[in-house]
Amino acid sequence: MKSISAIVYTSNTGYTQRYAAMLGRAAGLPVHRLGDAALPRGTAVVYLGWLCAGGIKGLKKARSHYNVQAVCAVGMAPASPEYASKLSGQNRLKGAPLFYLQGGYSPARLTGIYRPMMALMGKVVSRAPAESERERAMQEAFSKGGDWVSEAQLAPVLEWLQV
Numbered sequence: 001m002k003s004i005s006a007i008v009y010t011s012n013t014g015y016t017q018r019y020a021a022m023l024g025r026a027a028g029l030p031v032h033r034l035g036d037a038a039l040p041r042g043t044a045v046v047y048l049g050w051l052c053a054g055g056i057k058g059l060k061k062a063r064s065h066y067n068v069q070a071v072c073a074v075g076m077a078p079a080s081p082e083y084a085s086k087l088s089g090q091n092r093l094k095g096a097p098l099f100y101l102q103g104g105y106s107p108a109r110l111t112g113i114y115r116p117m118m119a120l121m122g123k124v125v126s127r128a129p130a131e132s133e134r135e136r137a138m139q140e141a142f143s144k145g146g147d148w149v150s151e152a153q154l155a156p157v158l159e160w161l162q163v
């Protein structure tokens with residue numbers, strides 16, 4: 001087992017929190033919301049954050065407090081190796097592995113600026129003709145919402161952790 005001491009996460013509508021709890025249970029590690037003061041600085045952690053316009057929420061702050069050894073990005077887009085590698089480049093992971101987990105989308109749970117942002121993105125996505133199964137899935141996700149959280153998606157993370 002890798003020497004990770006905790007799971008730390010940031011979640012807005014609850015999907016990342018569910019993955020963090022599942023991962024903590026499966027790996028036998030404590031789970032903390034980023035910003036709760038319970039962990040000493042420099043603790044080796046796996047960080048999970050939700051995706052906001054390609055950026056992993058809270059990653060910068062997590063890195064400034066902890067030794068982030070691996071990162072899970074939780075988004076609404078269907079998983080694909082291309083998307084994971086794009087996110088990995090965009091978020092400058094400095095060698096830490098990135099795992100993409102498809103979370104969920106609940107427009108009713110959004111507050112503040114996120115609601116109009118997603119309404120706009122939904123319009124843009126649904127106006128363009130879907131040219132692939134992936135684009136069709138994104139249009140449906142925007143129009144209906146969805147919950148894609150599953151234990152199975154954590155398998156590569158657990159494998160990396162060697163639990």
Ligand SMILES: Cc1cc2nc3c(=O)[nH]c(=O)nc-3n(C[C@H](O)[C@H](O)[C@H](O)COP(=O)(O)O)c2cc1C
Binds near residue numbers: 050075104
């Ligand atoms: C403003 C905004 C931007 C988003 N950008 C992305 C994105 O770039 N890629 C993606 O896959 N999902 C994106 N999403 C969807 C969320 O990442 C997804 O709903 C995630 O499961 C939310 O996790 P949470 O419930 O822990 O907050 C975005 C959501 C919002 C509100």
